[in-house]
Amino acid sequence: MEKSLIQACHDDPMTGAHFSFERTYNKIKYYYWWPRMKATIKQYIRSCLLCKQFNISRHKNVGHLRPITPPEGPFLLIGIDYCGPLKRTPRENQYVLVITDYFTRHITAIALPNCTAETTAQTLFNEYFCKYGVPTVILSDQGSHFRNQLMENIKYLIGYNHIYSTQYHPQTNGMVERFNATFIPQISKLQDTEDNNWDEYLQAVVFAYNTGIHKTTKYSPYELLYGRLPRLP
Known part of the structure; x- marks a missing residue:
């Protein structure tokens, strides 16, 4: 039992x-x-x-932290980052766009075939802005998929501030990077390596993460977002 x-x-x-x-x-x-x-x-x-x-050690030496000012509610401050390239799946997916809400620690992850500026902008709009609203601030690194004229135009058109981490302080967007470091081992444990079907398990892993207790908040991201505990399988 x-x-x-x-x-x-x-x-x-x-x-x-x-x-x-x-x-x-x-x-x-x-x-x-x-x-x-x-x-x-x-x-x-x-x-x-x-x-x-598959588990890896992620302990880091003690250093100087530059904490981000906490937002006043969900979906106001989000971090975005790409995980990949991963081994291409039968559905042609090779990247994962990971979006973290800094208030609830809620994760959204979308499997994608590429990480171009066009794919990034379209995915953010359709899979995030149209579901959760437009954030006040987006944090990201300076990758060409995030820092480009298309994303700049969308920023002014929709109305949000985009902050880029520097090569000297990449930990500015550390919350997303920490999930990415966790994501790869979890997917590796579940996927069928012969079929390379990691994208079939992606949403299950995200759900398991979002319904788990977060060390910082002492609540699950799911409970902070929806105000109740999830009904689990």
């Missing part, structure tokens, strides 16, 4: 997606309890072969 519960909350693409002990424990403890629960969950995750194979 205990092993089945841990397996469901850690291994399943939608509810666990092989995320960390903290996220797995927080999902289980809301509904269940048993003696030595933490130890049991830790032991299960330590013995997970996929986690052993």
